[in-house]
Amino acid sequence: MSVQVWTYILVAITFSLYIGIALATRVRDTKSFYIAGQGIPPLWNGMAIAADWMSAASFLSITGIIAFTGYDGSVYLMGWTGGYVLLALLIAPFLRRFGKFTVPDFVGDRYGSQALRALAALTAILISFVYVAGQMRGVGVVFSRFLNTDITTGVIIGVFLVFLYASLSGMKGITWTQVSQYIVLILAFIIPAAAISLQLSGNPIPQLGFLNIVGDLNGLQEQLGFSAYTAQNKTNTDLFAITMALMVGTAGLPHVITRFYTTPTVQGARTSAIWAIVFISLLYTTVPALAIFAKTNLINSLENKPYASAPAWFKNWERTKLVVFTDKNGDGLMQYKPGNAFLKTSTGGNDFEKPDPANANELYIDNDIIVLATPEVANLSPFLIALVAAGGLAAALSTASGLLITVSGAVAHDIYYKLINPNATEGARLLAGRITVGLAAIAAGYFGINPPGFVAQVVALAFGLAAASFFPLLVMGIFDKRMNWQGAMAGLLLGLGFTLVYIINFTPSLGGRGTPDGLFLGISTTGIGTVGMLINFVVAFVVSRLTPAPSERVQELVESVRYPSGTLTEAQTH
Amino acid sequence: MTQTPGSTSTAPPGPVHSGLTPEQRQSYWRKNLSLTLTLLAVWFVVPYLLGIIFSGNLNTVKLGQAPLGFWIAQQGSIYVFIVLIAVYAVRMNALDRATGVEG
Numbered sequence: 119m120s121v122q123v124w125t126y127i128l129v130a131i132t133f134s135l136y137i138g139i140a141l142a143t144r145v146r147d148t149k150s151f152y153i154a155g156q157g158i159p160p161l162w163n164g165m166a167i168a169a170d171w172m173s174a175a176s177f178l179s180i181t182g183i184i185a186f187t188g189y190d191g192s193v194y195l196m197g198w199t200g201g202y203v204l205l206a207l208l209i210a211p212f213l214r215r216f217g218k219f220t221v222p223d224f225v226g227d228r229y230g231s232q233a234l235r236a237l238a239a240l241t242a243i244l245i246s247f248v249y250v251a252g253q254m255r256g257v258g259v260v261f262s263r264f265l266n267t268d269i270t271t272g273v274i275i276g277v278f279l280v281f282l283y284a285s286l287s288g289m290k291g292i293t294w295t296q297v298s299q300y301i302v303l304i305l306a307f308i309i310p311a312a313a314i315s316l317q318l319s320g321n322p323i324p325q326l327g328f329l330n331i332v333g334d335l336n337g338l339q340e341q342l343g344f345s346a347y348t349a350q351n352k353t354n355t356d357l358f359a360i361t362m363a364l365m366v367g368t369a370g371l372p373h374v375i376t377r378f379y380t381t382p383t384v385q386g387a388r389t390s391a392i393w394a395i396v397f398i399s400l401l402y403t404t405v406p407a408l409a410i411f412a413k414t415n416l417i418n419s420l421e422n423k424p425y426a427s428a429p430a431w432f433k434n435w436e437r438t439k440l441v442v443f444t445d446k447n448g449d450g451l452m453q454y455k456p457g458n459a460f461l462k463t464s465t466g467g468n469d470f471e472k473p474d475p476a477n478a479n480e481l482y483i484d485n486d487i488i489v490l491a492t493p494e495v496a497n498l499s500p501f502l503i504a505l506v507a508a509g510g511l512a513a514a515l516s517t518a519s520g521l522l523i524t525v526s527g528a529v530a531h532d533i534y535y536k537l538i539n540p541n542a543t544e545g546a547r548l549l550a551g552r553i554t555v556g557l558a559a560i561a562a563g564y565f566g567i568n569p570p571g572f573v574a575q576v577v578a579l580a581f582g583l584a585a586a587s588f589f590p591l592l593v594m595g596i597f598d599k600r601m602n603w604q605g606a607m608a609g610l611l612l613g614l615g616f617t618l619v620y621i622i623n624f625t626p627s628l629g630g631r632g633t634p635d636g637l638f639l640g641i642s643t644t645g646i647g648t649v650g651m652l653i654n655f656v657v658a659f660v661v662s663r664l665t666p667a668p669s670e671r672v673q674e675l676v677e678s679v680r681y682p683s684g685t686l687t688e689a690q691t692h
Numbered sequence: 693m694t695q696t697p698g699s700t701s702t703a704p705p706g707p708v709h710s711g712l713t714p715e716q717r718q719s720y721w722r723k724n725l726s727l728t729l730t731l732l733a734v735w736f737v738v739p740y741l742l743g744i745i746f747s748g749n750l751n752t753v754k755l756g757q758a759p760l761g762f763w764i765a766q767q768g769s770i771y772v773f774i775v776l777i778a779v780y781a782v783r784m785n786a787l788d789r790a791t792g793v794e795g
Contacts, residue, residue: 184766189747192765199770203735206777207728211784283782325767329756348762350748357744385788388781395777399770406766680724681717682788 124504125264132302132358132508133279136295136515140283143291148547151288152219152527154380158293163386163391166293167377169300169516171198171368171394172401173249174256177513182485185409185416188339188347192406193644199402200361200393201368204589206391209369210378212596212679214387217379220527221588222374223536228595230672231603232537234604239532241587242372243525247561248580251374255567256514263490264436264507275513284519284526284559284563285552289380290682292519301398306509307401310502311408317496318414324407335414342421343456347357347413351519352642359645366651367581370588373517373524384682412488414497420481421454431494440484440491444473447480455479470623483500495593514574518562526554582621582643586613586650594658599676613654620646712791720791727783731776739769 145151158166176198184191216224224324226235256628261272283291305416311324319327336346345351352360368374381387419429425443435441444459457477459469468482490510493503530550535542536680542550587610594601594609639650667673712720742750747761755763 189762189765192743192762195766196743196769199773200735203731203773203776207731207780329758329763330764331757333757348751348759354745358740361739361744385785388784392774392778392781395774403767403770518772601778677717681720682791683712683713 119500121500121503122610124500126505127508129265129511130506132298132512135298136279136283139294139298140287140291141288143653145286145288145290146548148219148531148544149568150290151551151559152379152523152531154288154290154293155378156217156380156382157290158380158382160381160386160388160389162293162297163377163381163390165300165381165397166296167374167390167394168397168401169296169303169512170377170399170520171517172300172303172513173517174253174510174514176401177307177510178256178259178486178489179689181409181515182488184406184484185413185488186429186483187351188345189350190352190357191409193357193364195402195406197361197364198368199398201365202391202395203400204365204369205374205378206388206395208596209375209592210391211384213375213592214249214381215384215588215676215679215682219379219531220524221375221592222528222532222596225591225606226532226536228316228599228672229603229606230669231607233534234603234607236537237607238588238591239528241583241614242528243530245371245580245583246373246521246525246528247565248583250518250525250558250562253514253518253521254314254562258566259438259486260507260510260514262329263435264504273563273566275335276511276518276566277559278325280515280518280522281556281559285555286374288551289376289523292523293380295519296516299516302512303509303516304397304400304510306336306505307408307489308404309416310496310498310506311404311411313498313502313579314411314492314496315407318411324404324411328407328410330416332410335410335417338414338417342417342454347410353640355639356641356645359639359641359648361645363585363645363647363651363685364581367583367585367647370584371580372528372584372588373520375588375592376524376527377520394431396425408492412492412495415492416483416488417454419495420452422451424450425452426450430489430496434494435487436493439470440480440487442470444470444480444482445681446473446475446478453478453480454607458482488644522555522558522562525558526551529554529558563673574691579621582617582647583614585647586617586654590654594655596676596679598659598662599673600662600667601658602662602665602668602672604665605658607661608628608661609656609658612657614651616653617647617650620650716791723787724784727780731780734772734775737755738764738772743769 149155180194183194213221214383216227218224218227220242222235222238225238226232257276258272261267261275262269265272283295312322315324315327316322319330321327321330332348336348337349339345350357378390381390384411420432425445428443433443436443442459447453455478456670457479458468458474459482460470461472461474461480463469470482487639490506493506530547530553534550535547591606591610591614592604622640624637624643638646640650743765747765750761750764752760753760760780
């Protein structure tokens with residue numbers, strides 16, 4: 119059977135599964151809709167957290183980014199896993215003990231301020247939207263490549279599916295679809311990686327196999343004029359700042375934090391953090407190994423080979439412009455050398471009509487190609503190639519659904535119920551939640567079909583904003599009883615404001631200048647959230663000490679999230 | 693799903709933590725903070741110092757063909773994170789049990 123037939127079969131099976139789960143777990147109350155009735159056992163919650171967390175970018179792009187940046191790409195690996203240490207130690211158990219529906223809920227109650235609640239809700243919406251647009255785009259890309267539909271059709275199918283199961287069964291249904299999506303995505307990632315590891319290194323475990331070939335890859339790269347794969351190119355300061363921004367940003371992402379609200383107990387929240395990091399690490403330790411195998415394969419199968427007899431996968435992906443060849447020296451051979459093969463457009467994309475005469479590189483290779491084409495490059499069976507498509511869809515859909523529930527919580531719970539209409543009935547609140555999921559899904563679909571120029575900068579933006587806003591806001595709310603709303607507000611506005619202005623200023627597609635001149639300490643936009651976070655902490659501390667202490671009631675609330683309160687029941691002592 | 697005290701989503705914040713005496717609370721929080729700070733020290737040292745700042749120095753040592761600093765940045769630090777989270781969860785859950793309270 120062909121790849122396309124296998125893809126149709128796998129997509130049909132997995133989509134039916136997701137819808138079946140949604141139908142089986144329909145909900146009728148807001149507690150189930152937003153926090154799954156707090157009935158999710160830690161192991162399954164850990165799996166759902168992992169699927170929620172690992173997005174289309176984790177699945178499709180990150181391996182490619184690391185393959186092309188080598189050692190410098192480590193910032194993503196350390197940042198996106200190390201953030202869970204902060205989340206597990208500083209935030210998750212305390213917010214679970216607080217035990218309401220959303221992250222802005224905690225912010226509003228802890229600081230006793232409706233203005234901060236509104237600001238937190240708006241920030242949560244902004245971060246989630248920036249993120250969800252990328253997921254819908256990922257769905258479209260997979261559909262267009264594997265099923266030969268156009269991207270728009272793919273996005274519409276994705277929007278409809280996510281809307282269906284998120285609005286029907288809320289967080290409860292999403293949890294169980296995320297569990298099934300994790301299984302699909304991890305199998306789709308690990309099986310091809312193991313097969314390639316066996317081919318190239320003789321060891322089926324990628325985490326061990328790459329130890330046998332990374333030195334050879336260093337040699338290959340240096341031969342072509344690149345720096346060694348394991349060599350550092352960015353400055354220590356920049357690597358440090360990016361890693362830190364990604365870590366604190368991870369710990370401050372509302373759609374991830376909310377997942378910890380769904381366990382039955384505080385102890386369960388801690389335990390689900392263990393499972394989450396184990397399930398996430400399964401992918402994130404395979405990623406750098408696969409990057410090394412794929413890069414080696416890529417160089418060996420393309421460098422100095424005649425274009426006329428390029429492998430089939432190359433021709434396939436050429437149509438989607440994920441690989442592009444330009445014969446600069448007219449010798450009919452493909453030369454892979456340092457530098458961009460093509461000149462950049464004004465918004466930072468590639469202008470495929472204009473080869474860059476300044477260097478001898480003749481190949482443009484998109485990051486996403488590494489995961490998408492690797493099974494083909496390695497001649498794996500059509501079934502495994504199709505499985506990668508199903509995995510990419512699972513990764514995109516699971517993250518999108520978590521984001522939609524977060525947007526829905528911020529709009530229908532925090533803004534509509536808590537700020538506009540506190541007398542809303544349970545039924546009205548649930549309906550508002552469902553309608554918001556629908557509107558958010560449509561908006562996400564629109565951005566997926568018409569991606570704004572800044573999609574490539576999504577990572578910098580979402581993580582920078584979360585790092586400079588929610589992380590300090592939550593940590594100070596738990597660990598500094600003296601922190602008041604004046605301090606929190608001042609810190610939030612200055613930290614968030616600085617980060618936004620800095621990112622926009624240095625991002626051409628957002629109207630800023632693209633040159634690195636004038637970067638603060640040479641820190642790139644992805645790392646600037648670290649500085650924004652520090653500004654937030656310092657300003658909040660100073661302002662809070664110059665203004666009155668928070669009320670008795672607020673201090674009581676801080677106490678209540680710090681200590682256990684009830685009698686231990688037998689069910690929790692597993 | 694039965695509700696455990698303190699985990700009700702609608703209870704207003706108030707003196708609901710009557711399960712612990714002020715001394716118990718102080719000791720609980722001190723233990724939590726010292727465990728957290730110890731684990732965060734490791735969280736900082738492994739990726740930032742060994743994985744970034746001193747990775748060049750460590751790279752003279754090889755694991756198979758992989759330089760050690762590079763390996764810590766792409767593999768080792770992730771395994772350390774798993775251990776840190778597991779130690780925290782197990783120790784804190786044990787502290788909760790020892791304190792005889794939940795929530």
